[in-house]
Amino acid sequence: MAARAGFMTFGVSIFDYNGVLVDDEAVHLAAFREALAPLGVSVDEGAYWQRYIGFDDREGFAAILADAGRPASDELIEELVRRKQPLYLERARRELKSFSGASELLRGRSARGPVVVVSGALKNEIHLGLEWLGVTDRVAHVVSAEDTRASKPDPEGYLLACTWLESHGWPDCRKDAVVFEDSLAGIAAAKAAGLCCVAVAHSYSAEELKATEADLVVDHIGQIDEASLEALYAQIAH
Numbered sequence: 392m393a394a395r396a397g398f399m400t401f402g403v404s405i406f407d408y409n410g411v412l413v414d415d416e417a418v419h420l421a422a423f424r425e426a427l428a429p430l431g432v433s434v435d436e437g438a439y440w441q442r443y444i445g446f447d448d449r450e451g452f453a454a455i456l457a458d459a460g461r462p463a464s465d466e467l468i469e470e471l472v473r474r475k476q477p478l479y480l481e482r483a484r485r486e487l488k489s490f491s492g493a494s495e496l497l498r499g500r501s502a503r504g505p506v507v508v509v510s511g512a513l514k515n516e517i518h519l520g521l522e523w524l525g526v527t528d529r530v531a532h533v534v535s536a537e538d539t540r541a542s543k544p545d546p547e548g549y550l551l552a553c554t555w556l557e558s559h560g561w562p563d564c565r566k567d568a569v570v571f572e573d574s575l576a577g578i579a580a581a582k583a584a585g586l587c588c589v590a591v592a593h594s595y596s597a598e599e600l601k602a603t604e605a606d607l608v609v610d611h612i613g614q615i616d617e618a619s620l621e622a623l624y625a626q627i628a629h
Contacts, residue, residue, distance in 0.1 A: 400621045403561055403568035404500035405552055405586070408510035410573035410594045411612065412497065413520045414488040416444060422479040423451065426471050432459050444594060445576025447511030447542035448472045479516060487523055490593060492613025494524045496571075499617065501529035504567070505556065509534045509548040531559075543576040549584035569620060571612065578603045587627055589615060 409415055420439050427434065434443075434455055442458075443451050452471045456463045463471075500506055506529055510517055514535040521527045532555050539547045549570070556564040570581040570588045575595060581588040582604040590605035591612045600608045607623050609615055 400503065400617060400624045401567060401569040401587070402504035403507070403556060403564055404497070404504070405507045405509055405549065405568055405570045405581075406497060407570070407572045407574070407577050408508050408512050408517050408520065410444070411571050411591060412489065412493045412508075412524060414490055414593070415483060415486075415520070416440075416594065418479060418482050418486055421482055422475045423455065425478045426475040427452075427455065430456075430461070432456060432461060440594070445511075445543050445574045447536040447539075448475060448513065449536070450542045476513060476515075480519060483516070483519060487520060489524055490591075490612050492611070492615075494526050496612060496615055497524075497526050498529055501526075505531040505559065505561070507532045507534065507552045507556065509552050509570075511536050511539075511542045511548070513537065532556075543574070544579035544583065546580045546583035549581055549586055553584065553586075569623070571615070572605070575599065575603060578605050587623070589620075589623070591615075 406412055420434065420436065424434050432455065443454055446454060449468055449472055452468050453463065497506055508517060508530055512535060514533060514537055517533055517535055521530055534548045534551045538551060541547055553564045556568065561567055565585045568586055570586045571591065572578050572581055572588055573591050573594045578588050578590055587606050589607045589609065590600040590603065592600055592608065592610045597608050597610055606627060
């Protein structure tokens with residue numbers, strides 16, 4: 392455990408996926424639009440970024456349809472989730488992008504201790520991105536949409552990550568872990584779970600992120616280094 396072995400830094404790293412490790416929100420938006428097109432429902436880009444970005448697919452479809460005056464049954468929502476998945480995967484294989492420095496940060500953090508991914512994305516979407524980034528072997532555990540009943544800002548995903556960490560030798564994971572997030576909902580979820588959170592201004596402005604409970608805000612994930620994490624670790628009185 393790095394934090395208890397003389398290293399004054401976080402021994403556990405928990406990464407959000409979309410908007411932190413991969414730049415794929417445009418891919419998600421296109422897949423939402425394609426899946427909803429047969430219903431005659433459109434998705435405005437501005438509304439997507441302001442309202443829907445923090446949802447998983449189920450809650451995203453439910454919110455989009457409700458906002459369009461088309462509340463839907465659970466069966467229709469599940470059908471839309473199934474319809475969107477291959478649309479996303481096909482487009483992601485062609486158009487997936489990463490954030491400069493993301494894979495390097497994850498690799499460096501994995502040398503300190505376990506790396507966990509907590510995301511509202513589906514598991515096969517996450518594994519596609521991790522393989523594309525070349526970091527599959529650096530991630531110890533993934534909590535995906537299939538594992539939770541509610542998406543962020545509900546803290547369930549982060550609480551599940553803490554439960555896994557506690558069962559794998561990190562009983563004080565709330566002291567030892569740092570979360571990397573990009574969305575308002577994600578930051579709220581991490582803080583509700585009692586975790587330290589670094590916010591990257593990939594999806595929201597730094598000003599918006601500074602109005603949250605995030606412990607540190609940076610413009611880009613490439614700006615995060617071990618020195619800044621050690622300073623944050625000391626700042627929050629470990």
